[in-house]
Amino acid sequence: MMLAGCASASAESKDGDEVTEVRLGYFANVTHAPALIGLSEGLFEDALGDVDLSIEVFNAGPSAIEALSAGAIDATYIGPNPAINTFIQSGGASARVIAGATTGGAALVVRDGIAGANDLAGATIASPQLGNTQDVALRSWLAGEGYETSISGESDVTISPTENAQTLTLFQDGQLDGAWLPEPWVSRLVIEAGANVLVDEADLWPDGAFPTTVLLVRAEFAEEHPDVVDELLEGHINSVKWLDKNAEEAASVINGALEDATGKGLPDDVLDRALEHVTFSVDPHADAFQKLVENGTVAGTQKEGSIDGLFDLRALNALLEKDGEEPISAAGIGEE
Known part of the structure; x- marks a missing residue:
């Protein structure tokens, strides 16, 4: 595990307890570029203030879900199907999708x-x-x-x-x-x-629009530390905005972050091709998730169940409204 943080001061939780750290998972993939940018540009650090950020790099969603379920991390960038799976298996108690990150790719x-x-x-x-x-x-x-x-x-x-x-x-x-x-x-x-x-x-x-990466937060952590989750979300939104405003610079910054995470960057032609096939957005495309549930059932990797309540986009939409932007729909399967 690599660490990136500020001072050791703390933030107060909903219950009055102090929280000094938020633990975030992500993958060293182009589809997780908002995480890469948020870390390399210090956007999470800026938003979290006195709360430290620790990070853990995963290869794929099920491993990240295991860590989230065990309480080893508090939030993770992840594909939609593992998010669906943990929600159904826990009867809706495990986690909430609080934003989108990447479409396509x-x-x-x-x-x-x-x-x-x-x-x-x-x-x-x-x-x-x-x-x-x-x-x-x-x-x-x-x-x-x-x-x-x-x-x-x-x-x-x-x-x-x-x-x-x-x-x-x-x-x-x-x-x-x-x-x-x-x-x-x-x-x-x-x-x-x-x-x-x-x-x-x-x-x-x-x-051609399908969700590849969303931001998932452990439900217990979100309930106990809503202010910290809001700050993490603010850093995420700023990362997506950075990618939108700095398209020409994005490839080199992403490559530097990949090199930090894996010890090796990508050839320019590989990275350029990869970026042509992805779009970065805070919209999780909630309207696609019922189809993803059906796919998981057909695939035999997921049991049947409801995803009603999977999304909690209230904090996202509050921040978007503050910036004069349109709200994001939860497609009737969560709060918005």
Whole structure:
């Protein structure tokens, strides 16, 4: 765990208790650029004031959810399906989505010789982790193409949950036929390993808009420390605004933050391609979440259940109203 913080003074919680730290998770992906910018530009630090910020880097959503559920982190940038999963499994008690972060930036890439869905029988396809957003998208898409998949046992197409960096190596070595990944890994496989895009996930959604990353907060922490959550949210909003206002500078700052997190930056052509396929917005696209619930059920990675109450956009909309901006809809599945 890496630490970034200010002084050791504290903020007061709803119950009068002091909180000295907020613990935030994120992934070293282009789809988590608002987190990268918020950290590298000091925007979270500015918004949190005297409350320290500690950060933890994850590879995929299920791992971040495990940490959130265990109380090891208080909030995380995460894909929508793990957020849905923890909410349903906990009966709505675990966490709340308080903002969107990123739209787009995920695709199925394949080796030469695979020209369509009919060529995938017997193939081995990677996803970042069982039950993460891209894993669910892959499994539900394959089901729609008539393939049976299983999380244990025989499948028409073998799905191999694999850490993203290892996926690149395995694909280059010819041990994988493809992968459904977020950016920048889609662009890395295309440019560095000669993969071809078989399915751009944007093509599966109305107007090409689908949520890739949201900001999720542990419900207990939000209840006990609403002021700190508001400050974290303010830093997040400022990060998204920074990305909008500094498009020309964004690539170099994102790359520096990726290098800080992983020890290695990205080639310019990879990063440029990745950024062409994502949009940064505080809108979580709540209207897409019922479809995501259906996808998770079809994929067999999630049990059936209600997501009523998953969103709490009241603080987000209060901050947007303060800036004279339009409110964001919770699509009837939460407070706004």
